[in-house]
Amino acid sequence: MNIRLLYFAALRERLGIAHENCTLPDGVTTVGALQDWLAVRGEPWSGAFAEMRRVRAAVDQSMAHADTALRDGAEVAFFPPVTGG
Amino acid sequence: MSGTRASVVRVQQEPFDAGAEIERLRAGNPRIGAIASFIGVVRDLNEGDAVAAMTLEHYPGMTEKALADIVAQARTRWDIDDTVVVHRVGALRPTDAIVLVIVTSAHRGPAFAACEFIMDYLKTEAPFWKKEATGAGARWVEARDSDDTARDRWAKRP
Numbered sequence: 001m002n003i004r005l006l007y008f009a010a011l012r013e014r015l016g017i018a019h020e021n022c023t024l025p026d027g028v029t030t031v032g033a034l035q036d037w038l039a040v041r042g043e044p045w046s047g048a049f050a051e052m053r054r055v056r057a058a059v060d061q062s063m064a065h066a067d068t069a070l071r072d073g074a075e076v077a078f079f080p081p082v083t084g085g
Numbered sequence: 086m087s088g089t090r091a092s093v094v095r096v097q098q099e100p101f102d103a104g105a106e107i108e109r110l111r112a113g114n115p116r117i118g119a120i121a122s123f124i125g126v127v128r129d130l131n132e133g134d135a136v137a138a139m140t141l142e143h144y145p146g147m148t149e150k151a152l153a154d155i156v157a158q159a160r161t162r163w164d165i166d167d168t169v170v171v172h173r174v175g176a177l178r179p180t181d182a183i184v185l186v187i188v189t190s191a192h193r194g195p196a197f198a199a200c201e202f203i204m205d206y207l208k209t210e211a212p213f214w215k216k217e218a219t220g221a222g223a224r225w226v227e228a229r230d231s232d233d234t235a236r237d238r239w240a241k242r243p
């Protein structure tokens with residue numbers, strides 16, 4: 001499964017990249033599994049995901065949870081809790 | 086235009102003119118009996134530190150979708166007419182207006198409630214992030230638990 005990954009705000013700065021394309025191994029089919037897979041990929045992902053107290057996610061531009069399913073071609077974003085308004 | 090209810094959502098760098106937005110909604114719409122509005126403004130102090138400037142980042146595409154979803158939720162709860170949500174992004178300074186919400190309705194109750202509901206959900210669900218420039222350097226603003234609490238109390242309300 002191929003996905004487009006986006007990072008925002010403090011997470012984007014910590015990782016040093018705003019986006020990347022990923023080919024996921026079989027078995028990585030949810031947001032939670034993706035986050036775990038990124039964290040064991042090595043630095044900077046492991047450190048960044050460990051340091052952030054809370055990371056929120058969106059799939060195809062809707063807020064998602066750990067058990068939200070991924071699909072081929074999905075746009076998945078990770079970011080800190082939002083602070084607008 | 087009878088029966089048409091407009092939901093305007095804009096994300097922009099430019100300042101907005103709240104008075105002009107309100108006049109545009111009022112003009113020629115005799116259904117409107119109440120207009121509630123909220124303007125969020127950049128303060129010069131946060132967490133005890135002087136704030137010289139601020140940069141607002143957002144997630145283009147999702148931001149507009151999230152704001153439209155929040156307004157749609159408000160419409161399922163209250164009988165309201167037109168809505169306007171304008172949120173600024175980019176560089177802002179103390180005294181600059183950041184966000185504008187306007188809700189019109191026949192009576193004040195739905196307008197007040199929907200305006201507050203939209204702001205409470207915007208604070209916790211719309212993908213914006215503030216970075217402050219202070220004397221000690223730049224820092225990302227931390228989300229507040231009190232904002233989650235403000236949103237969650239709507240789940241308990243009729």
